[in-house]
Amino acid sequence: MINKIKETRLLHGGDYNPDQWLDYPEILKDDVRLMKLSKTNTFTLGIFAWSALEPKEGEFQFEWLDEVFSNIQEIGGKVILATPSGARPAWLSNKYPEVLRTTENRMKMHHGGRHNHCFSAPIYREKVGIINRKLAERYGNHPALLMWHISNEYGGDCHCELCQENFRSWLQTKYANLENVNKAWWGPFWSHTYSDWSQIESPSSIGENAVHGLNLDWKRFVTAQTIDFYQQEIVPLREMTPDIPITTNFMADTHDLIPFQSLNYSEFAKHVDIVSWDCYPAWHNDWEETQDLAVKVGFINDLYRSLKKQPFLIMECTPSGVNWHDVNKAKRPGMHLLSSMQFIAHGSDSVLYFQWRKSRGSSEKFHGAVVDHDNSEHNRVFKDVANVGDALEKIAEVKNSMKHAKVAILYDWENNWALNDAQGFSNQTKQYPQTLQKHYKSFWKKDISVDIVTPEQDLSQYSLVIAPMLYMMPEEMMKKLREYVEAGGTLVSSYISGLVNETDLTYLSGWPKDLQAIFGIDVKETDTLYPKDRNAIVFKDKVYEVRDYCSIFENKQAQALANYEMDFYKGQPAVVKNQLGKGTAYYIGARTEQAFLDDFYDELIKQLSVGENMGILHEEGVSIQIRESEDDKYYFVMNFTERVQKIKAVNEYIDLLSERVLAGEAFMKPYEVFVLKMKK
Amino acid sequence: MINKIKETRLLHGGDYNPDQWLDYPEILKDDVRLMKLSKTNTFTLGIFAWSALEPKEGEFQFEWLDEVFSNIQEIGGKVILATPSGARPAWLSNKYPEVLRTTENRMKMHHGGRHNHCFSAPIYREKVGIINRKLAERYGNHPALLMWHISNEYGGDCHCELCQENFRSWLQTKYANLENVNKAWWGPFWSHTYSDWSQIESPSSIGENAVHGLNLDWKRFVTAQTIDFYQQEIVPLREMTPDIPITTNFMADTHDLIPFQSLNYSEFAKHVDIVSWDCYPAWHNDWEETQDLAVKVGFINDLYRSLKKQPFLIMECTPSGVNWHDVNKAKRPGMHLLSSMQFIAHGSDSVLYFQWRKSRGSSEKFHGAVVDHDNSEHNRVFKDVANVGDALEKIAEVKNSMKHAKVAILYDWENNWALNDAQGFSNQTKQYPQTLQKHYKSFWKKDISVDIVTPEQDLSQYSLVIAPMLYMMPEEMMKKLREYVEAGGTLVSSYISGLVNETDLTYLSGWPKDLQAIFGIDVKETDTLYPKDRNAIVFKDKVYEVRDYCSIFENKQAQALANYEMDFYKGQPAVVKNQLGKGTAYYIGARTEQAFLDDFYDELIKQLSVGENMGILHEEGVSIQIRESEDDKYYFVMNFTERVQKIKAVNEYIDLLSERVLAGEAFMKPYEVFVLKMKK
Amino acid sequence: MINKIKETRLLHGGDYNPDQWLDYPEILKDDVRLMKLSKTNTFTLGIFAWSALEPKEGEFQFEWLDEVFSNIQEIGGKVILATPSGARPAWLSNKYPEVLRTTENRMKMHHGGRHNHCFSAPIYREKVGIINRKLAERYGNHPALLMWHISNEYGGDCHCELCQENFRSWLQTKYANLENVNKAWWGPFWSHTYSDWSQIESPSSIGENAVHGLNLDWKRFVTAQTIDFYQQEIVPLREMTPDIPITTNFMADTHDLIPFQSLNYSEFAKHVDIVSWDCYPAWHNDWEETQDLAVKVGFINDLYRSLKKQPFLIMECTPSGVNWHDVNKAKRPGMHLLSSMQFIAHGSDSVLYFQWRKSRGSSEKFHGAVVDHDNSEHNRVFKDVANVGDALEKIAEVKNSMKHAKVAILYDWENNWALNDAQGFSNQTKQYPQTLQKHYKSFWKKDISVDIVTPEQDLSQYSLVIAPMLYMMPEEMMKKLREYVEAGGTLVSSYISGLVNETDLTYLSGWPKDLQAIFGIDVKETDTLYPKDRNAIVFKDKVYEVRDYCSIFENKQAQALANYEMDFYKGQPAVVKNQLGKGTAYYIGARTEQAFLDDFYDELIKQLSVGENMGILHEEGVSIQIRESEDDKYYFVMNFTERVQKIKAVNEYIDLLSERVLAGEAFMKPYEVFVLKMKK
Ligand SMILES: [Zn+2]
Ligand SMILES: [Zn+2]
Ligand SMILES: [Zn+2]
Structure with a gap:
């Protein structure tokens, strides 16, 4: 089942956590005002809001979320609604410790952090099912609801006994009998022949870790088990909101920007309606040229776009720096527009941020956001965001256009x-x-x-x-x-x-x-x-x-x-x-x-002849990416250098951003970008 | 309550562990002879002597310590008496395993090492109380007793259930209710809202580690709990020896010589009569100039002096090298006098060593000491110590003088x-x-x-x-x-x-x-x-x-x-x-x-005009520090370079060390130091 | 008891694991054909074959091994038969978890890996005893049986309660009473005096780790306990095959090629009939010259030779690269012959490989072997091996000759x-x-x-x-x-x-x-x-x-x-x-x-006059090692450089390899080796 997003605008906005600010009503009011000023239109709600939605087991509080929905709807905005399974309330860990993961060296985790529940624990699946159903019941028909965002950045694995059992079942389904397992994993090596299913355990630094077949099947199982959990999460959503598309946000492994390694997204992509992902390149770093990093960003966007060969979404990026790199450097002027346009150029139909507003406390309070602690529209980052909002409106027609590669x-x-x-x-x-x-x-x-x-x-x-x-x-x-x-x-x-x-x-x-x-x-x-x-x-x-x-x-x-x-x-x-x-x-x-x-x-x-003659000559460091609709081609011309670049246009083009005609010689400022339109 | 040390001499001596040598009577005799030769006057006894003092539960042996007290008294020396809680006997860990720490990843420690008892365990507090009282009873009125040295280098933390409970109580006292905790720690972030006190656990790499408010309060609690333990230790001492001053030895974090990070000494300093600390700079290293290290030594001495704005004590330093740096290099000729005078210059009233005599076995046997394994007064280090003893006698009048900073x-x-x-x-x-x-x-x-x-x-x-x-x-x-x-x-x-x-x-x-x-x-x-x-x-x-x-x-x-x-x-x-x-x-x-x-x-x-015109001109690498009594000023002129330095004295000064007059041009040898006296 | 190998040829061959290929009868047939082509004569069987020999507890399968014995015998080959204790079947760990090791930080290992059984567990000793006896019964009189290979690369330690008890017994035997322990380990330091034997535990990062006497005695105990296990292993072999020599393969610590550190081989060597070891230099690396590495190889071979002052065996080496170095580089042409001759030159009577054939799966499948996955005699490595086989036949007379050092x-x-x-x-x-x-x-x-x-x-x-x-x-x-x-x-x-x-x-x-x-x-x-x-x-x-x-x-x-x-x-x-x-x-x-x-x-x-005038002049990088029989001397002249080397022979020599006379000036190609024979 493939559902498309019902929205004509390129999405602009991001993760919004009003649940952190329920004691600050003036902040919630400012949010609405600033959303308009920033030209944002889409907000992801409810990630990590489980404690706010169900403060005690079975006691639900949706009023605050109702109001946020209304506020967003009133300004013409849309909501991407998250299921809250990415982090559980303390009462849940306390009462049902089986939801806590067991590490590969068989230590039982304590409550804390996030993204760390056992994918097998029946009680966790049950509790997630209940709250997901509540959300679908209450907001499934809300006109502002655009899409479901399942959990957050799925990853990791659990080695508890429940997971061991599920692993063995998965192997039984795959291999039918132990003899096949022993053959596939080259059992006799180091006498590693299994004579009973119960002897099979997940890889461990304090147990088996050198049987490559086992390691490989464990990784496959982890992907399968994560998808299985995800599929259980979406049961009530598919049932009650059959037309609302569903996604979950994928990741890359940083800082080198290679594909995320813990899960096989080529499997996972089959189960989402739209691929979305979280992209955090370390722009302006001191170990590579800007264009080298741009190549990596291009590569991974093209990979995630190709998973479904449809436009995808950037679900998270930062308008400035992050707070978890080794060095958290702010984007230089021009880079935010350039890097946002690069996402669109490679097939994204959105520029969504983590995060709308910097939180006041805890570990992500210095992560870049649209709204800084100063709560002001007058700072550089806010203006950069509004500028991108403006640009996205100007190029809105590229939405749903495709890339064609030979x-x-x-x-x-x-x-x-x-x-x-x-x-x-x-x-x-x-x-x-x-x-x-x-x-x-x-x-x-x-x-x-x-x-x-x-x-x-x-x-x-x-x-x-x-x-x-x-x-x-x-x-x-x-x-x-x-x-x-x-x-x-x-x-x-x-x-x-x-x-x-x-x-x-x-x-x-x-x-x-x-x-x-x-x-x-x-x-x-x-x-x-x-x-x-x-x-x-x-x-x-x-x-x-x-x-x-x-x-x-x-x-x-x-x-x-x-x-x-x-x-x-x-x-x-x-x-x-x-x-x-x-x-x-x-x-x-x-x-x-x-x-x-x-x-x-x-x-x-x-x-x-796999190239296309676009009629635009340029030096190294300028990159052109094409999106193509039925009638038009859009050339995203991007200067990924710190130099003014001279380019030469053989034809005449309209730059959608500056709304001017480009022809002959032209100069691009550092980080400047043109979005040139050509009739086909 | 502030008690001052009753001693007119600058203290010179250090940690003395006769309990390691009870089988070697001739060594104990040599100690006395060598104490006199080295011009030392003060010895810290009983650190880590618990096994010798209480070899079996409730069976005490003080005779050996009586004799050491007598010997020291006979040569006019003084005793700093330690409580032995820094390392417990094996019988204690064995019978009462609750005294063993639990690590942050919730592993129960086994017996071994030192400085690793649970600060909460009631039985440890009880056993420490008993032996401290015995020590106060027996030696409280001994004329040689100068000061109490509580435990040794307090540090670290314990994550056992007793400590978790104490942490929760401490939080309850501080925050009154959970709502305040959730607000202060920005609870809703990642759904980290607590709904019951029992859900709060200390930070852990296998649990919660990203809530900064929790991390910060845990550190504050550890300081409070350590002080609480210390205060329980001193109850019998205050009761029985109200006039004997009490200290515990502080530390720095090496090798960069920054303040010790595990405890907030600005809190701890309120509870000691005299600040004392253990200073181990890596002189003659290969990554910085001598003067750069001297700056760091100066900084941290000025910090610890400023904690009470009184003269403090160097409780431990080494006359030579240590044995726990990456590279354990011996002090070059001249450095021991220079670095000892630097302590005095920044406000110390002592040069005390770890250790009087190198132990024969175990992990610190190669740590620098006054007496080496050769048991001889003829080696370089012993002579350096005696030379410092001589210098301390010559400048004894600086004792109790202060530093005045603008x-x-x-x-x-x-x-x-x-x-x-x-x-x-x-x-x-x-x-x-x-x-x-x-x-x-x-x-x-x-x-x-x-x-x-x-x-x-x-x-x-x-x-x-x-x-x-x-x-x-x-x-x-x-x-x-x-x-x-x-x-x-x-x-x-x-x-x-x-x-x-x-x-x-x-x-x-x-x-x-x-x-x-x-x-x-x-x-x-x-x-x-x-x-x-x-x-x-x-x-x-x-x-x-x-x-x-x-x-x-x-x-x-x-x-x-x-x-x-x-x-x-x-x-x-x-x-x-x-x-x-x-x-x-x-x-x-x-x-x-x-x-x-x-x-x-x-x-x-x-x-x-925050400087003072001392009338002494010098080049970079020479440092002058001032101490000031009611009538006099003492200029410590120190050459922290490997070069001969020319200085120019505008006035006439008496160098207390060489007992000569300094006026006009003078030359300082590498590492040379003058202590110049000026009437105010 | 010293048994000599009954074999006149220099041994050439290595570890052979037909138990991995029982489903591949054509491979087993090819093995025989290729053995002949490669001029190999000796094969080590049964290492890690426990699962194949005893697939279920008490059910033994020897037929496959019978056949391999026959095949080898038919081509005139010999068998070194291993006891299988180096890796246990999963059923054994599952039923008797006490055979699993406990780590130094007191974590119980899970099943997996190899070389990781508790040396104390009575049940493991019992099970090993049973299968060793079966092997001796069945193959003890087989004409192809040349030698016993006990377990594989013994190493590591176990900290379980059984091992703690054995450690305490070992200490009681050594020290008689606790007082002696406390004296020997300098007990009073940090109050580490023991008052009961039960207080003594093995060193641990979460317990005692700074008592050097304890650490040292633990290492001695581990050697003693490993030898004790080994001695129990050989009981049925000595009983049933008193004339078959026994060895176990020693190791070096890489990559620096220093002696293996976990066991004291000078003790272990007393209990084997012949010293054998596994040598894996990282030839052609990028951090040292070839001759520098040759020196290290020479040193460690001379050490292991000197343990018994007899010719020893290279039990494992690689004909090509290994798969577990940081970088696994193949031997360059010439290096395999040169490095094989170096072993012989320093006293080895064998060139045996790990492994005969690359396994198809699991962690060692890319380790160098005589037979590659292509199952062919036409590749470079196979030809190199056959070439060494040829050389070993030409110099067979050096077998049993000795080295004489002043x-x-x-x-x-x-x-x-x-x-x-x-x-x-x-x-x-x-x-x-x-x-x-x-x-x-x-x-x-x-x-x-x-x-x-x-x-x-x-x-x-x-x-x-x-x-x-x-x-x-x-x-x-x-x-x-x-x-x-x-x-x-x-x-x-x-x-x-x-x-x-x-x-x-x-x-x-x-x-x-x-x-x-x-x-x-x-x-x-x-x-x-x-x-x-x-x-x-x-x-x-x-x-x-x-x-x-x-x-x-x-x-x-x-x-x-x-x-x-x-x-x-x-x-x-x-x-x-x-x-x-x-x-x-x-x-x-x-x-x-x-x-x-x-x-x-x-x-x-x-x-x-500790040198010997061999009459051969050469430049740096050429090394000559001598073996000496009753009547002859053998000069192994080896060029450990990448250059052609000119040497000058004062006398006339016969090069056993080229079967030519060497006299006067001669040139050695890079990595070339001569084996010159001289009547005494
Ligand atoms: Zn699990
Ligand atoms: Zn505790
Ligand atoms: Zn054991």
Whole structure:
């Protein structure tokens, strides 16, 4: 079931916690006034409000929430209503300690924090069910209700006995019998054969932690169990509000901005109506250039957009700094508009903030917010927000427009789990998602749209599929890639691919035959280098530095594009090209510097015509992303540098933000952004 | 009740543990001989002697201690007698396991170590009471008894159920009802509202750890509970020996030599007759210059002296190296005399050592001591000690003389707790005490006496009060500072001040009005920089580097003294001066390099005449500290460099150490020290 | 009882785990074929096969093992049969949880991992006894059975109540009464006097951890208890197979390749018939030169060889890379032969691998093996192995030949335990085994054989004994060294020697008289330097850098060879020479750079004629090691550099590997090795 949001505006607003301010009526009044001034229209209510909604077991207080609903409705605003399961009241932990998690080293947690309930405890499911139903009953038909926001930032795992039992049941369903488990997990190694289901326990630093099949299945179970909990949460909502879309807010792992690792969102995304997520890049940091960070932000937005291939929502971001980075630096002038437009450019239909108002106490009181402790509309951040509100109104027509990509990069959550858990290679340098981001960068620099797809997705629509470092590659994936190439596709893969199947068992009899057919080579060794080691390859008379990994392979029928310059495999091929059926496959055997990827893909881009001639010339650091409606194209031209940039427009465009025509030479200030509209 | 020590000599001696040597009668005899040779006069007995005093429950053995008392008395020495609660016998832990601590993650400790008893356990209080009473009965009237030394280096906390109950009682007394707790701790955040007292638990890494109000109150409770235990310890002593002064030895946090963080000594100091503490600087280290470390030593001695504004005691220091630093380097020739004189110069009336004699076994056997394992008076350290003993005799007249400061730096223990716990800014760079030390350094370099005062102390006596980084500033503190300025005082404060009240709730409606009135500005933002980021300010045509923090503020009525050179607030004021009533206030908005502080305070020093013309000119690295009796002044001139230093004396002085007259040019050897006497 | 291996070939083969492949009959068949091709002859079976041998309690399955025995026998191979105690089946942990270890912080482990059974649990001993007896019954007379391999890589400790009780019994046997314990452990310190045996507990981070005597005795107990378990394991084997030799595989601590620290192998070696061990150097790393690592490999092989002064076995090594280093780099061409020959050169009679075949799943599947996942004889590693097999056949005659050394370096396991536990000096720089390796290097560079002996071994056969950093030196050791010198020996010792006795109690009355007599000096201080501190010494007009430690001593009668250049002990002696009786002793007071040791020992080598004129000249990086049979000498000439090396042979030699005559100038390729034979 897919429900769309019933709202024509781009959403602007964010998490609003009036429950913290019930003793401060003048603050609640100011909120309404400031909402209007800030050009915000959407507010997420009720996250963490359980204590306010049910201060004692079975005693509910909704009056305060009724009033907030009314206030928002009166100013034409909309509500995203959260279920409160992300943090429970103290009375609940106290009376029902089974809701508390058990850590991996089998310590029973005490009450405190948030996001830490057992996903199995029946009583927790029951209590959440009751309050969710109450919320749906009371607000399900409220005209301001736009969407459900289930819990908050699901994550983590629990190792209590209830969860152990659920894990065993899940395994029984998957494997039918213990013999299959022992085979899949390579049981006889270290005598780890199970002879009774009760012997299976979740991985633990004080128990079993080296059985990769177990580790992998535990992670899969945690995703399944979290989704199971989520599905139980939404039962009353689906029943009573069948037309209200449902989401839950996804995350990224910071500070490197790689996909969240604790849950497989490609599974979870199937169960939400709209993907939404919380994005907190560390702008203006001191370890990378702004454009490098912009690439990472682009990558992960494209991944989460591609999960459902629909516009998604930024559910949380900050109008200023956060308070939980190592260093919490405020956004410089211009950055808030630029970074907000970047979200829209990559497919978001919202800019929502954590948080509307800084709380007065506790751990997030210094997290950036629309309204600061000064309760004033006159400070820099508030004005930046109002400015973004203004911009979102000007570009409202981009809502629901799509991105169309001819290039796909494959990201597989489970592959990263398995690879990171693998004992081998070097833990310092595996870096699977970071490697994908480097491939992605070659396209970002050239303004080419990219989908970041997951293993189940269809590849046939893409001219180019990039799938490096697929350490764990089930046989179906090989078949899928082979069919894709045979049918005319172009595929790029790399070192550390095709080593194990879906339970982390290695392939026997050498590199899989399907892969040999695709790439025309037989991979013999993966040389793992020390951090200071270097090799090099030569590609079209240019030398590129190589580090970390070098595949050594036998070239069976491929065309060598680049050879190694050093070490005992000097002169042997490092990069090859192979024809198969109507298609072509490339294997990049070594971890090269960025320049190689840029030059390598530059040719492919030309050959495959995956770029689009937008008629706008620019230097490095300016990025253009496209959204496309039925009739129009929208070019988001973004200056991710601290320099004035000269660009050259071959055609005439209307900049929706400045409402001026752009043609010929133009200058972009640092962090400036244009949203250019073109009829198709 | 304030009791003074009845002793005219400066105390010289230290911790003496004959209980370790009862099987070695010849060693005990040598001790007496060596005490005389080393010119020591005071010995602390009984720390950790519980097993020797009460080898089995209720069976006491005092004969060995009687004899040690006699021996010391015979050579004219004095005894500081310790209560033995710092480490309990194994029989006690075994029979009464409730005396063992529970860690913050709720693990019950086993027997071992020291300084680790539960402060709540009634049986421990009872057993300590019994043995303390026995000691007072037996030695209370002994002529050699000089002072009580309660336990040893109190610290740490216990999370057992008894302590949880005491914490809840303490909270009930403080807050009266749960509603007040929920308000003070901003309960509704993350649904953390308590509905029953029993739900409150101490902070834990496996429970609640992000409620700042809870964390802060827990720290306050730990201080209160520790003092409560201490007060129970001294009941029999006050009863039986009302005239014997009582102390307990305070500590610093190494290796940076900042105030001890686990306890609020400004509270504890109210309950001791004399402040004493244990000082272990890492002289001759490889990360700072000797004078930089001397500044830190000076700062912390001035803080502990200012707690009671009386001469204090160095209860422990080492004549050589310690054994628990990362690197345990011996003092170079001259350093022991210099560093001993530095203690006296800052107000100590003692140089006491841990330890008289190196133990033969266990973990402190390589800690520096007067008597080494060679049991000889012929080694370098022993001679250094005797040399200090000689010097202390020569300068005995400085005993009870005072320091008089016109400058105060405000240090607030609770402010550092709250600031370090705050999620915001950057954890790497908060550095509140270290920042105070940098301000202090500007005065140290110019030989100006400084008191380091705590929030309750009177400010009216000071011409200049320096109070930077007062993140947590209760309203009374603002009033106090405002009154101080209005009455004619000069106040300096800085970035990150005035953000939260005493329960870590932020002030609403902008920077507090009282602070705006004092400084003539309204602080808008605190920009937190990454470690490699730099800005700069210009002050009197000189450029100074800025890092870490930059306040951005609206200048309402102040005079800008320095402006920012870079970033989006370029040209805006960074340092201002404001007149209020009869006084003046300065706000330093950025974290500057030391040179700025030096130049900034140089002017203030001149304007306010807070310096004293001692008539002795010297270069950097030489420091002069003054003590003052009714009739005389004593200038401690100390060379904290590895160079010969030329100084110039305008007047004639008598050097009490060399017993020579100093006038005109003179040379100081590396680490040399003069104690110059001047009639007032 | 000493049993010798009944086998004339050098052993080549390794750990073979057919129990992982019982479902893959074609793999088992391939194994036999590949064994022949790889020129391997010996296979270790049954490590971790408990689940396969006894899938349910009391139900045994030996048929599969019978067949493997037959297969190996058919190709003329031999079996080393392991007892399976290194990892238990899940049913055993489940039914008898007392077999699970308790950690030092008193957490009960869960089932999982390996090498983690309680050494005390009676039921575990019983179950191991039963299966060991079954194995002996079934295979004891099998003609292929060569040796027993008891368990696997014994290590670690258990803190359960059973182990606590055994520890107390062990202490009662050692100390007779508690008074002796309290004296030996310096009980009164911190009131740590025990009044009842039940008060004694093993060291714990949540209990007692600072009593060095306790820590030391716990480590001794762990060694004793492990050996006790081992001895129980071998009861049925000795009974039923009295002529089959028994070993267990020892380890080193990586990555620095220092002796394994958890067990005192000098004790354990007394109980095995043959020493065997597992050696995993990180060849081709990026932090040291190949020859530096070769020195460490040489050192530790010489230590393990010297434990019994017999040829030993390399029980595990890798033909390629491992999978558990930080970076797992493959051996470069030539390195496998070179490093295999190095083992033989230092006294090994085997090159055995972990592992025959890479497993398909679980944590070691990427560990180097003879047979890779490709199941092929055509890859580089397999060919390297066959090449080593070939070489081992060519040099088979060196089997049982010995090494004869006139130089001994003393390594004392307990000394390193005590020194590392000592609170004092600097934890960053103690580095006792690493320091020995530096002394060793001076001899390695000059191709001089060295025994690394342990305290109980006879010294009289050596011309030169090197015993630096003997922090813990029982009085018997002093006597032994004194007698050795008086009888004409030459002894070298260094800073941090002779400080404590065997229970870590310091010597009183100064540096021990015996040591004063030996070295002619009285050590007064050990100056501990910060990492950036430097001093220097002058020896024969050359200046050598000094860091970390400088002894300061009074020269009583010695001859000063080198003096300090700096600091307060400038000009004082740093290195001395002393005559005592017919012998000479040297004391090196400071930690010098390698060049000093090289130059210092160069003279001693000449004076004492401890070198052997082999008539082969070479540059640095080439190493020659000698094995000697009754009639012949074998010179292993090894190029541990990445350069071609020119060597010059004064005599004529036969290179057993190339089967050519070597005479005059010759060139060695990088990593090349010659095995030159010379009639005596
Ligand atoms: Zn659970
Ligand atoms: Zn307690
Ligand atoms: Zn045990």
